[in-house]
Amino acid sequence: MxxxxxxxxxPSLARVRPAVDVLEPSPEQAFQRAGEAVARLREVLRRHGVPDASVSGSRLGLSSEYDGHARGRTLLGYRCQASYAVETGALDDLERLIADVVDAGAHRIDGVEFDVRxxxxxxxxxxxxxxxxxxxxxxxxxxxxxxxxxxxxxxxxxxxxxxxxxxxxxxxxxxxxxxxxxxxxxxxxxxxxxxxx
The missing domain is CATH 3.30.110.170 (Protein of unknown function (DUF541), domain 1)
Structure with missing residues (x-):
């Protein structure tokens, strides 16, 4: 039967998934700009009382980006990306947290999920x-x-x-x-x- x-x-917690995504002419510039955005992101999270243990992230990834196909394609630059999962119990402050994360350099928010502890x-x-x-x-x-x-x-x-x-x-x-x-x-x-x- x-x-x-x-x-x-x-819900007692939320998981926000911000991502850093930059395109620069050289790998060095891409890593530098992405690293600066990640540092600002971490600082904003700490200001909001989110401990480092509540932030899980990926390493910076680098890939070449092209426009066009085969022989006609041209190099646009180097794309550096890093995505994070940020867990917070401060639901009343969630909208402000997301806005501050974007202002700090997150280029997109890949999702917001609510859960229970x-x-x-x-x-x-x-x-x-x-x-x-x-x-x-x-x-x-x-x-x-x-x-x-x-x-x-x-x-x-x-x-x-x-x-x-x-x-x-x-x-x-x-x-x-x-x-x-x-x-x-x-x-x-x-x-x-x-x-x-």
């Missing part, structure tokens, strides 16, 4: 609800078949790694505000029961 359960909670506890509750839903359904079928529900013989997760989904909130905050909405953690299960007559 299949059952699903979900738990919704207010205690996801394992929410997942446990979602699994309990999934089992309860499967049991209720099995009870109805057993009664309709003039049988009694016996013990559980089999339990199987439908998904090996249940994930948290973000549900945006339509209300709250001024127009254009980053409204975090709710994080939903769901689980699905298949239970096998014995039947007694």
């Amino acid at each position: 299949f059952g699903s359960g979900a738990v919704r909670a207010e 205690d996801r394992p506890a929410l997942l446990d509750e979602a699994r309990r609800r999934a089992v309860a839903a499967a049991r209720r359904k099995a009870q109805v079928y057993a009664e309709a078949a003039d049988a009694r529900l016996g013990p559980v013989l089999h339990i199987q997760d439908v998904e090996a790694e249940p994930v948290a989904a973000f549900r945006a909130s339509a209300a709250g905050g001024p127009p254009g505000a980053l409204a975090p909405g709710a994080v939903e953690v769901s689980a699905r299960v298949v239970l096998g029961f014995s039947l007694r007559h």
Whole structure:
């Protein structure tokens, strides 16, 4: 018998994904300009109280960039990129943080995700609800078949790694505000029961 359960909670943290992306005539200039942007980015994050441990990033990557194809292509320069994941619990300050990060030299924001710190506890509750839903359904079928529900013989997760989904909130905050909405953690299960007559 299949059952699903979900738990919704207010987000307790956000992950912002800024990236530095520069194009310069030489590798040295590209590395220098990207390095300066990264340093400014780190300084802004520290000013916002984001510890270095809450920032994970890639190394500076360098690639040649061309315009055109085959023999007609021309070298545009050298592109240097670095992307970061910044985790913060200061949700009320999130819009200001993003604006300051962009002002400091982040050339784009690749995403903003909301999450909860205690996801394992929410997942446990979602699994309990999934089992309860499967049991209720099995009870109805057993009664309709003039049988009694016996013990559980089999339990199987439908998904090996249940994930948290973000549900945006339509209300709250001024127009254009980053409204975090709710994080939903769901689980699905298949239970096998014995039947007694």
